[in-house]
Amino acid sequence: MAKYKCIYCLTEKDESAFNREHVVPRMMGTYNNGFVLGNHQVCEECNSYFSKELENKIGLDSHEAFLRMQYGNKRMSDGRILQNKRIALTGNGGIFKGLKFTVVSDSSKQERVHFDISPCIGISKVGSQDEYDYYSLDNLPQATEETLSHLKEKPHGIISVDLKREDVEQALKDKGYLSDSYTYSEPEIASMYGKTDFSTAIRISIDSIMRRVCAKTVFNYLCFSEGSDYVLQSKFDELRKYIRYGIWSNNLWFRYSQEPVSTAQLPTPTSHCVGYMFFPQNGCWNMCGCLTWFGQLTYIFKLGVTDIPITRFNVLPPTKMAYFDNDTKNISEESAVFVYGGRPDDQYHFKK
Ligand SMILES: [Zn+2]
Structure with a gap:
């Protein structure tokens, strides 16, 4: 041969x-x-x-x-999900700043993809009008006096995405965010998403x-x-x-x-x-x-x-x-x- x-x-x-x-x-x-x-x-x-x-x-x-x-x-x-080791997309402005997005293939969209927001809790940023810091359930930090007094002034100081309400409440209680003087009301971030234009920052390695x-x-x-x-x-x-x-x-x-x-x-x-x-x-x-x-x-x-x-x-x-x-x-x-x-x-x- x-x-x-x-x-x-x-x-x-x-x-x-x-x-x-x-x-x-x-x-x-x-x-x-x-x-x-x-x-x-x-x-x-x-x-x-x-x-x-x-x-x-x-x-x-x-x-x-x-x-x-x-x-x-x-x-x-449809439904193939982009992994994020070599590419990561995060929101780049306003309420979306810092939100992590997952890219999902979707033939019904003209761009053939849609963006899912990764599950998270958003805490209004001290000193900011519309920005939030986003955390997963596991990495939510302990509430500080400064954050709590800031939250008292904010009508939608805490938001969450794609998490069960009881899980969010438990995490908020554990970390000292929920007390008699501050109750948590969840706005519909899902409805904000999709109606508002947003830009993303792409990190590539x-x-x-x-x-x-x-x-x-x-x-x-x-x-x-x-x-x-x-x-x-x-x-x-x-x-x-x-x-x-x-x-x-x-x-x-x-x-x-x-x-x-x-x-x-x-x-x-x-x-x-x-x-x-x-x-x-x-x-x-x-x-x-x-x-x-x-x-x-x-x-x-x-x-x-x-x-x-x-x-x-x-x-x-x-x-x-x-x-x-x-x-x-x-x-x-x-x-x-x-x-x-x-x-x-x-x-x-x-x-x-
Ligand atoms: Zn060979």
């Missing part, structure tokens, strides 16, 4: 140990014209490691997951898992367009190790921005863009990858070094970008004439 080398673990295996790897993870969309590595390039073991240990972990827990709910070409079934998914997507694409032999070169070993085993090398780097890649002409505002190109460093051309999810979250990172010195007459291997259109489900490609960090008319400009 013929043997092949996996582009991630570099192990030589029988052809039966390989299966199909999608260039863009399927959770980010499925597309008409394929883009699959199916020619004994990624072994089954690496493939299932990637889906279990990388993709499944961010599928419902990342800013990308939020955008996937809203813009993905495959609609998510980008961890190694997310970066490895991005790097894998670009590396898959590099293999798709240049073939196995090209990506098996040792200049990609550091990135390969990071993608497959999470081992970081200080020779690698990542940048992140909340904008599309500046040279990309996305076919639609919510397309993904995947590409690779050259940039000048230490007198040589080096290779970097770029990836934009849903037209707005961009990662740029080093793919590998080359020993091609920078001259005025360089003829470099082609650089490329692919666009994954989430409306038509089509993929298109273009040769990307692009210099990272440079201007088209400066000395680093090169021709296709």
Whole structure:
């Protein structure tokens, strides 16, 4: 039986140990014209490691997951809840300030999501007109004299969301908020929510898992367009190790921005863009990858070094970008004439 080398673990295996790897993870969309590595390039073991240990972990827990709910070409079934390790949404003004929201997929809404408020007790903030401090039942602090005298002046000083009234009352009694001189009347925050506009603050954390998914997507694409032999070169070993085993090398780097890649002409505002190109460093051309999810979250990172010195007459291997259109489900490609960090008319400009 013929043997092949996996582009991630570099192990030589029988052809039966390989299966199909999608260039863009399927959770980010499925597309008409394929883009699959199916020619004994990624072994089954690496493939299932990637889906279990990388993709499944961010599928419902990342800013990308939020955008996937809203813009993905495959609609998510109703009621899927976004986890909040990598993305957290909190209200940003007035009565909603500090409230924690959970994002839930909901096909009846135009935005395909709705926001649930996490269960909590709100205590009017001392010295504020309409702001509250929000607590879960378990972390409600002991009432202070200052808070109690403030509450006496407030008609709706205490509110609660999604908690049983008896549980709220018990917690308020335990912590000294309820006494003869102050009784608790609950306004309908649920009715305030939905009628009032509110903005949210989004806190995002980008961890190694997310970066490895991005790097894998670009590396898959590099293999798709240049073939196995090209990506098996040792200049990609550091990135390969990071993608497959999470081992970081200080020779690698990542940048992140909340904008599309500046040279990309996305076919639609919510397309993904995947590409690779050259940039000048230490007198040589080096290779970097770029990836934009849903037209707005961009990662740029080093793919590998080359020993091609920078001259005025360089003829470099082609650089490329692919666009994954989430409306038509089509993929298109273009040769990307692009210099990272440079201007088209400066000395680093090169021709296709
Ligand atoms: Zn492998």
